[in-house]
Amino acid sequence: MKDSIFAEGAGYVRGRFVPIAEATLPVTDWGFTRSDVVYDVVHVFKGGFFRLVNHLDRFERSMAQRRIRPPEDRAAIEAILHRCVALTGLSDAYVAMVASRGRPRVAGSRRPADCENHLIAYALPWIDVVPKEVQARGAHVWVASTPRVPDASVDPTVKNYQWNDLTSGLLEAHDANFDTAVLCDTQGFLTEGPGFNVFVVKDGRVTTSDRGSLHGITRRSVLELCAELGIEAAVEPIPRSALDHADEVFLATTAGGVMPASRIGGRILGNDRPGPISMRLKDAYWRKHEEGWHRTPVRPLEAEA
Numbered sequence: 243m244k245d246s247i248f249a250e251g252a253g254y255v256r257g258r259f260v261p262i263a264e265a266t267l268p269v270t271d272w273g274f275t276r277s278d279v280v281y282d283v284v285h286v287f288k289g290g291f292f293r294l295v296n297h298l299d300r301f302e303r304s305m306a307q308r309r310i311r312p313p314e315d316r317a318a319i320e321a322i323l324h325r326c327v328a329l330t331g332l333s334d335a336y337v338a339m340v341a342s343r344g345r346p347r348v349a350g351s352r353r354p355a356d357c358e359n360h361l362i363a364y365a366l367p368w369i370d371v372v373p374k375e376v377q378a379r380g381a382h383v384w385v386a387s388t389p390r391v392p393d394a395s396v397d398p399t400v401k402n403y404q405w406n407d408l409t410s411g412l413l414e415a416h417d418a419n420f421d422t423a424v425l426c427d428t429q430g431f432l433t434e435g436p437g438f439n440v441f442v443v444k445d446g447r448v449t450t451s452d453r454g455s456l457h458g459i460t461r462r463s464v465l466e467l468c469a470e471l472g473i474e475a476a477v478e479p480i481p482r483s484a485l486d487h488a489d490e491v492f493l494a495t496t497a498g499g500v501m502p503a504s505r506i507g508g509r510i511l512g513n514d515r516p517g518p519i520s521m522r523l524k525d526a527y528w529r530k531h532e533e534g535w536h537r538t539p540v541r542p543l544e545a546e547a
């Protein structure tokens with residue numbers, strides 16, 4: 243498959259499967275001009291989707307919340323995701339499903355209801371939000387001064403393209419020579435970062451924020467693993483000051499899994515390396531992948547005909 247036209251990725255746009263470079267949008271699409279989009283990302287590990295059902299559930303909920311209704315139903319979306327991956331021949335992949343408001347059917351209309359909603363999907367070679375070598379030494383995480391946009395303005399549980407605050411956090415982090423950032427809300431509570439949920443470990447207890455955050459599927463996996471491993475865990479308010487006392491911090495996302503930090507703001511955590519609880523959870527997360535946890539094998543192309 244290396245030389246195939248889909249080797250760099252396969253996309254689905256306007257009802258057609260195309261090489262990723264041809265998966266393009268009109269500049270007048272509201273998905274582009276207004277970030278009027280919901281999306282989801284699932285990964286494929288060694289030929290199998292991980293928690294595909296949960297990602298499709300969340301995507302359907304996001305679409306319903308924003309009243310974006312592409313013509314494809316759930317079964318069709320699922321088949322499209324399988325086909326995108328199968329076309330690439332990738333065994334490890336980053337797979338996105340995107341529902342855009344689209345363009346108004348009535349020229350010049352400003353009414354969302356007049357728009358022709360549509361589905362985009364694509365599969366790309368595996369992506370790590372934090373590169374693997376950085377995960378190995380532990381990410382250096384900046385605590386951004388930019389606050390996360392209020393939940394009442396943009397619902398963080400609806401996976402969306404409003405990333406200006408998260409991107410500002412990244413700009414701050416890179417200016418300060420850090421790998422990535424976490425953001426707090428306007429009240430000073432920890433939320434999440436650009437593409438991941440955040441976990442804090444203190445005295446053997448694992449917590450993640452109850453606000454300003456996506457209900458991450460990896461977060462859910464981490465909470466399940468904590469229960470399985472007998473590690474106390476909670477979803478609760480986390481004041482910014484908790485970062486001054488944390489024993490460990492780790493990040494969690496589909497695009498990278500459990501990603502330990504070794505520095506948070508000005509602090510070095512432990513011995514400047516990933517902490518033991520973070521590593522236990524990271525190891526369990528990937529071991530269970532190997533064992534087929536929540537796995538849906540990617541359907542080969544010939545099965546789709």
Ligand code: PLP
Pocket residue numbers: 283434435436437438439455456457458459460461494495496497
């Ligand atoms: N928070 C944000 C803002 C994200 O974009 C993501 C994933 O892309 C996450 C959290 C983690 O969610 P999940 O574990 O479902 O990938």
